[in-house]
Amino acid sequence: MRARKVWNGEHELRLTRLEYAVxxxxxxxAGHIVTYQELWHEVWRHTSPLxxxxxxxxxxxIKRIRKKLGEDCGAPRFLYCVYNVGFRCAEDQVTLVE
Incomplete structure (x- = not known):
């Protein structure tokens, strides 16, 4: 089984399965805009219209994830909102370890 851990600096974050999946x-x-529709279909696995x-x-x-990351909505570092479209994760702030 794959370990599902998220770190912000030296602090491990406690995320729900859904928050982790998002x-x-x-x-x-990272670096690409992900639409609300795409998240709804790919993470929530719903085929219904958004x-x-x-x-x-x-x-x-996303709001709960930002809070756990310590994000300031006025000056985000990790997750950016693209108004009425979706979200973008900052490329330079992410390191994925398999």
Whole structure:
């Protein structure tokens, strides 16, 4: 079984499975915009169209991840919001270890 750990500097973060899956998906696409629809289909595994309620679910999950990362929404370092489109993970802030 693969260990699922996220570190922010020297601090290990405690993420739920869903939060980890979202962060991993964004990190694997660092530098690229990931749409709400893409996250909804690929992480939540829903094939239904993305409505306002589903978009709110995605935003709330990102909000919890940002809080655990210690992100300042006014000056993000890791996760950037692309208004009404989705999110982008900063390339220079991510190191993936397999």
């Amino acid at each position: 962060l991993e998906y964004l990190a694997r696409r 409505g306002e309620g589903e978009q709110r679910t995605v935003r709330q999950t």
